[in-house]
Amino acid sequence: MDGATGEASFVALAASCGIEHDDAVALHAGLVRRHAEPHRRYHVLDHVGAVLTHLDTTAATLPDQRAVRLAAWFHDAVYDPTAAGNEAASAALAGSELAGVGCEPEVVTAVERLVLATAGHRPATDDEKALCDADLAVLGASPEAYERYRAAVRAEYGFLDDATWREGRAAVLRSLLEAPLFTTAAFAGREAPARRNLTAELDTLTGPDPGA
Numbered sequence: 297m298d299g300a301t302g303e304a305s306f307v308a309l310a311a312s313c314g315i316e317h318d319d320a321v322a323l324h325a326g327l328v329r330r331h332a333e334p335h336r337r338y339h340v341l342d343h344v345g346a347v348l349t350h351l352d353t354t355a356a357t358l359p360d361q362r363a364v365r366l367a368a369w370f371h372d373a374v375y376d377p378t379a380a381g382n383e384a385a386s387a388a389l390a391g392s393e394l395a396g397v398g399c400e401p402e403v404v405t406a407v408e409r410l411v412l413a414t415a416g417h418r419p420a421t422d423d424e425k426a427l428c429d430a431d432l433a434v435l436g437a438s439p440e441a442y443e444r445y446r447a448a449v450r451a452e453y454g455f456l457d458d459a460t461w462r463e464g465r466a467a468v469l470r471s472l473l474e475a476p477l478f479t480t481a482a483f484a485g486r487e488a489p490a491r492r493n494l495t496a497e498l499d500t501l502t503g504p505d506p507g508a
Contacts, residue, residue, distance in 0.1 A: 300345040301328075306369070310399075313362050319397035326393075330373050338448035339372045347371075350430035354480045355423070363406035364423045366394070370407060371414045371431065377452045383415035418475060425479040429486075435477055435493055436486025442493040466501040469494050 299305055303324050310320035331341040347368040355361050370390035374382050387408045394404045406423070413424040414431055434445045453461055477490045 300348040301341050309362065309365055310397075313366065313394075313399045313403045315394075315397045315399050323393060323397060327369055327373060330375075333375070335377065335452060336375060337451040338445060339375045339452065343372065344369060346433065347427075347430045350433045350483075351426060353482045354429045355426035356482065358423055358426060363403050364410055364427050366390070366399075366403065367407045367410035367414075367427055368430065371411045371427070378455065383412055387411040417472070417477075419479055429478045429480045429483040432477055432490070433483065433486065435472075436483070436490035437493075438489075439493060439496075442497075446497060462501045466498055469498045469501070473498075 303321060306324040306327075307317060307320040310323065311317070315323070327344075328341060331339070331344060348365060351361065351365060351368060355364050358364065367390070370386055371383070372386060373389050374385035376382060390411055391404055391408045394407060395401070410424060410427050413419050414428060417428045417432060419425040419428045434442065437445070450461065450465075453464075456464070473491065473494055476487065477494075478484060478487050
């Protein structure tokens with residue numbers, strides 16, 4: 297486990313929010329277990345680590361990064377690809393677990409808001425923009441890295457037949473393309489490659505069915 301997602305880093309973050317050491321260790325262990333669930337392929341601990349690393353850039357100008365970093369840990373804490381409302385469930389989990397260990401109330405409230413902002417990726421505040429850009433950073437990666445991401449997400453939805461997957465995934469991509477993908481100045485350069493990646497994938501989904 298690297299430094300970004302290691303116990304020591306999480307305990308230090310938690311301590312800055314008023315959470316005692318033993319409670320922080322238990323919280324961290326629970327989050328690690330959740331991200332190791334067998335149905336996950338992309339939404340795993342590596343993704344949390346990537347989001348935390350990208351926050352070094354997207355959240356660099358925020359006066360207080362505590363809530364946005366805790367939100368990075370919790371934003372996919374509940375992830376069931378067969379169900380709707382994962383972000384709402386993750387926000388509720390974050391609120392319950394953080395409040396239960398004495399996290400500063402204003403931080404708890406901010407974490408819940410931030411996690412909910414990842415549902416539609418239409419951020420309104422600077423901290424929401426920082427988190428959403430960090431969460432979507434892979435969209436602007438190289439075509440090879442984007443393909444690894446796409447394949448991992450498809451594997452998480454392996455219970456869907458190809459036609460259903462194509463229809464649903466195409467709807468998601470179209471929704472993403474309706475608005476700017478990145479809203480922080482730090483990640484503006486990812487917009488064009490992300491749109492190329494999404495458009496290329498969309499073309500494969502809306503063309504002739506390879507299984508037909």
